[in-house]
Amino acid sequence: MKVMAAEHAPIDKLEAFLQTTQEFNKDGLLQDGYVVEIEEEIKGCFVLATIEKDIYWLKQLYIAKEAAAHLPVLLETILQMSKGKQAKKIYVNSHQPVVDLLLEALQFNPQPKQELGMELGRKEGNWWAYQVS
Secondary structure (H helix, E strand, C coil), rough: CEEEEEHHHHHHHHHHEEECCCCHHHHHHHHHEEEEECCEEEEEEEEEEECCCEEEEEEEEECCHHHHHHHHHHHHHHHHHHCCCCCCEEEEEEHHHHHHHHHCCCCEEEEEEHHHHHHHHHCCEEEEEEEEC
């Protein structure tokens, strides 16, 4: 598994990947996003957006079903990347119970929806935060 800034990904691979999912805005992905390459193909992507100087929001995390077994390693990689960015906290909005379980296992903490959902523009799902050490 290889993670790289979307802007550095080969355009042909990026275009092929984006045709497999309707969930991503290409411009937003190129600006703040990363792609996940598995066996020479892009199988996932995510956006790690800055909320404040040292606070990030992991949004638009996506991984293809056939690569889902890589999700725990991908989340660990994202946490390591965050440490490299000197992050103090990362927020995640989860819409799936299995992701909630994974986040809890990785020591993310549930957050009050009312405060974060309104602030970040998302009301659905569960909000989680990770204190980066």
